[in-house]
Amino acid sequence: MEARLEKLRDSRVVVTGGAGLVGSRLVGLLRRAEAEVTVLDRLDAYPGPVHTTLFGVDRLGADVVAGDICDREAVRRVLAGADYVVHAAAYADVAACTRRPGTAFRANVQGTEVVLEEAAASDVRRLVLVSSAAVYGNGDPSIRGPQVFREDQRLLPVSVYANSKLWAEHQTRLLLSGPDTPEYAVLRYFSVYGDPQIPKPGSHSWMVAWLSMQARLGRPMRLNGGGVQVRDLVHVDDVAAATALALVEEGMAGATVNVGTGVPTSVRAVGELIAQHFPEAEFVTTPLPEGDPLGGYAATEQCRELLRWAPRIDVRSGVERYVRWLADTPHAVPEWLAAGPAA
Template identity: 50%
Template sequence: MDHWLTALKGSRVLVTGGAGLIGSALRRTLETAAASVTVLDNLSGYDRATLALLGVDDHDPSLKVGDICDEDLVRVLVDESDYVIHAAAYSTVAGCTRDPATAFHSNIAGTETVLRAVARSRHVRRFAFISSAQVYGHGTAGSDAVQVFSEDQPYSPLNLYAAAKAWGEWQTRFLLGSAQVDHVVLRPFSVYGEGQIPKPGAYSWVIAQFAMYATIGQRLPLNNGGRQVRDFLHVEDVATAICRALTADTASGKTINLGTGRVTPVRRVAELVRAHFPDAQFQDAPRPAQDPLGGCADIACMTEVLGWEPQITVENGIARYVEWLRAVPAAIPDWLRSERDRIASWNGAPVPRSAAEDR
């Protein structure tokens, strides 16, 4: 049995943002390890019907519906926890750009509230801050080069979301380092998997978008001919990596990329989706502003510290997503079903807003 499974058995773990894609997978993985999980989430990420599809039950006693800026609530939940995983965020680039006030409330003020509660706690064994590969931006070689991103290269955030994640990393090290509270910073690359549902204006979730477009008979739009590359990491592998980072002795104080170390062109994703939908057609589309060519994670630190590598290939992950979508076609949001001109939105036309806007 893996060491992390036995190490987490019986422990109390608080997951902020636990109703989201990564948070939901974390909960399932932690429960496999027989940990006691508490989820703090304001349930703003999706409407109730979509949350129900994702398995979120309002009446679940382990779900605490609340705001991460609520100091009293956060302090109580942190004081009852052995480990804290901070995954809550207003989490799309487009959402943060459209609504910077909410982005500040969630990604800066909320993170500060959680960190201060952890710094005061006498029970937390380790805090995990879920950052993002977005902090690398175009990297050190510019937007037109495929790169390998390593943890020691400088920040280069291109948007409010990425800048907030970079700040959260620094604040984690500063506050918890000063308080001598064990912590780890984790940078997932392009996360995907069953349960991922696109939000209006969020262009990065290409596997989910392509599968949904193919399901409803729309063309698969290839920005820049699909030459951009990404390091796609299945959400179950993300959850396993985070759980390992909670208990690995050598993870203390580290910043760790979470990725596969392999690049997959967006055109390859479209081809893999079309293998399940033979009638699907491609359509060339312009390259969105500030969209980097991309790259992959340097995973040397991850493999050494966590003693582990991802298990789910992008081929198998896409097949799993398609199977899930066919089983729950209601997961395709109404705004995407009615969308007829995706390219117009890339050229500056307004995008539709859902009842529950980006979290």
Template identity: 50%
Template sequence: MSLEQLAGKTILVTGAGGLIGSRITGQLRQLGARAISVCKLDAYPPEVYRERFGIDTFNPDFIVGDIAEPGLMNRVITECDYVIHAAALADVAACTRRPLDAIDSNIIGTQHVLDAVATSTRLQRMVFVSSASVYGNGSPRFVEDAAVSPVSVYGNSKVWGEYQTAAMLGKADHSYAIVRYFSVYGEPQVVKENSHSWVVAWFTMRAALGLPLQLNGGGHQIRDLVHVDDIATGTGTR
């Protein structure tokens, strides 16, 4: 699908409050699409959402809410032609510390989205946002067609989301796509407290403060870095 085909369409973007979701919705609106956003807005302080990601909670198309809330997805998806499901507890360290929260957001929340999608008569396609974490540590590096081998709570939850999306929507003959994001970077990315994610943001912050760059694990890790603009464009064309 070309991005131009989305003009005039209504697209639900779950998890639309962060770096990636806000960039996706911004691109969609530039194309002339109506982007309906749903996000809990609980990963950053309020000023980060407002000042860095440009989130306007007074916009009637921005819904501050939880995808796991009973009935919310059913109400919203009835208006939509497409769904980009990016909502998740997406911090690997936070999922490890709070596995029940990961289950609530990434599994129960995803099931609510899938239930609503599967019963929609209007929806044309859903995109499920997964992660390179499904590959585990890679051997010796990440290869796109490698078998999944997650080693984290977050990775486990994304594998489940992939299989559940295929199981539910494939059987119902609904159109869907699954995208696996690798390490995303780009302005206005900010460091998350108590998180090892966003390595580019960590490096640039330390460099700006005149601090040495810290490499964990001996610096032998291999990661594919993808700019957030490319992520947004690629997701929109799925």
């Protein structure tokens, strides 16, 4: 992979949302490939200085610009002279988008429109849009059990967040399909996890982080809906690698590709993997949150063919790495979570 990323040497890459979990990992990878990187991020996705203390965005050698993708002038400034763009900035929380659809619309629709319009008017070579497996919803309602999600199947989103991501995909194709526009590629991330991921207040996303921290605090691990939902857990290191490759692989021009492992894992199975490290761990069943899909797993033929990529970290190894990191980094448990029961 390192040899393939040599195409990025001395190029200038803009990463919107680059101070988040995936973004910061991607920025580190791009810097190792000797690309110049500019991050545009509001830096307010988490309470406290998470972006610097845990994600370390200030130590990656990138130019970090605190700004909003809805600010057209800020977007125009960071795109000036850029060769590539990864648009990862989003209100990326299913529960929060359900509670605050207006905020989701502003960030995920209005902000994306600004980024796309400014990219279309720039000299950028390629834009990679970060989308989500949430666009698949529960898949084909006539099929029972875990489903494989294929890029060309009918999309039936079941949440505000998923709707906003599906709109972003359509709008990217609409605005960047002309002869004088940048190339584009769309990546549908499945369930990203891995250190130093931490939960957000009021969120039910990021199950590895949630369940691991509940167990570490000696609390029951909450299984929403009994944990029957199926997820395709893909480690953040693998996601960052796939995203970097999407910038340079010729076959990705105009393509939409799943970023997942192709392995279905239930939420309960994740909890059981975590429980192996906490002998006193217990489970409690809680209601299924609104907009939480039953899920499925990724078809991986397209990513293997077009990205020439396959994930390297299986879920058992990834969960073990996370639990070990949490043991070595106890201060990573957010104060709001340690102070009382999970929201």
